[in-house]
Amino acid sequence: MPLEKIGGQVFDIAQEKPTDVWEVEALYDLCFAPGREALSSYRLRDNVQRVPELCLTARDGDGILAGAIRFWPVLVGNAPALLLGPVAVHPTRQGEGLGGILMRASLGRTDELGWPRVMLVGDYPYYSRFGFEKLTGVEMPPPTNPDRVLGIGDWDGITGQVRKWGSKLI
Structure with missing residues (x-):
């Protein structure tokens, strides 16, 4: 991935490596x-493999971890989706973009x-700038506030409970 410049600082955006796990945590x-x-x-x-190609880290010019994002597969009804998060x-470095x-x-x-x-649980005012909208008919496990369940992409006709990847519909 290319280097990204913010102000005078350059960041290396790269796929998270196995050696990054504890630093990201x-x-x-x-x-x-x-x-x-x-x-x-x-x-x-829990016990679900992340989607490694989408899990990214951002390191400054000194190699210090400045940010990270992860994605996990889930099922909504019987439809596959990605659960974004956490992003930190x-x-x-917050407020720099x-x-x-x-x-x-x-x-x-x-x-x-x-x-x-893609779906996430988060603040609409922040995530709407990336195209996320409130999802109706998509039910996260409790005690999630339904107003914080957001999605982007093709959600036409996709409703139901969000379930762990690989789980069976009962």
């Missing part, structure tokens, strides 16, 4: 509240990789 711990892994979205990720930018670079770089590849729809 430490960034998520820094950026999110304790207990983040108790959220219902994490139950959808180190607190010292790095999160947007990670979003655009990864979302720009979803169709070519065969994923026609």
